[in-house]
Amino acid sequence: MYPFAWAIVNVENKDNWAWFIRNIKANSENIGDGQGFTVISDRQKGLLNVVERELPKFPCQSEMKGLFWRVAESYILSEYEANLERVKAYDMRLYDAIMQRNPQNCSLAFCKPTTSCVDVHNNLSELFNNAIDPSRYFPMVEMLEIIRRRTMQRIELRMKKACLHRGRFTKRAATFIAEEQESLKYTKYVSGSAQSRCEVLDCGKSVSLHMGMHTCACRKWEMSGLPCRHALRVIAEKKLNHEDY
Incomplete structure (x- = not known):
């Protein structure tokens, strides 16, 4: 996280947000x-608030939360x-509570892959x-x-950590x-072609991917910018280095 712009306003409304974004555009x-x-904003907090408010009505909170995050972390429409x-099968009240705030706003299935961002929450800004x-x-x-001093101290601290890091990519990428x-x-490797098109079986289901374009039918590769398990299966089969992908 690299903070570079903040503002004081009398209220968070449409006009003030428009002014803020216009200033960012003008200076970037x-x-x-x-x-x-x-x-990524906190506009979808209402969804979490609704779910939290409904929690006491559900018999198993951890199961309910797991169901919600599965919806948010769905990469493709069919998965969503x-x-x-x-x-819906678990509890219609939970389904209605989620649908009140349109889960499309926070599901990866409806996000574009151009930014390689798979965060579906605003914990970073919080x-x-x-x-x-x-x-x-x-x-x-x-x-x-x-705020200015703390931001400068934060940036300096993280710059020192970055300089000490050894390796081509971040720890978060390695964890992924x-x-x-x-x-x-x-997974099981099935076939490949000279055009970098490959096919992998995942739990018996066929998944197609393009190694040259760094894309996979699961969308995880292009959404995160990091090779998914299907790509890693091809990489392992061809004895390649996953860091090159």
Whole structure:
């Protein structure tokens, strides 16, 4: 996370958000009309609030949360619809509570892959909000100075950590790959072609992918920017280096 813009407004409304975004566009070279960027906000908090409010009515909270996150973390439309059906079968009240806030707004199945972002929550920004929260009780100018200093300290600390890191990619990327590799036992390489098109069986179901374009029918590769288990199966079969993908 690299904080670079913040503002004080009297209220969070349409006009103030429009003013904020216009300023970001005016001071950033690459944003343009927003193509290739993902906006993560707390507008969908209402959905979580509804679910939390409904929690006491459901017999198993952990199971209910798992069903919700399956919907949010669905990469393809068929997976999204199947997970919604599981919610409906579990409890129609839960299904209605989720549908009130349109889960398409927070499901990966409806996100574009151009940003390689698979975050379906705004925990990153909430952590930053918590870090600067004490400054909000100071006079305005002093508050802004405290936020500025803390932001600079945060950036410097993370720059030092980054400089100490050894390896081509981040620890988060390594964790993602490790989790996908655990699922390789359910996959089987079927065939490949000179055009980099390949086929892999996943629990008996055929999945097609294109190694050259870094795409897979599961959408996980293009959504995350990191090889999914199907790509890793091909990479292992051809004795390639997954870091090159």
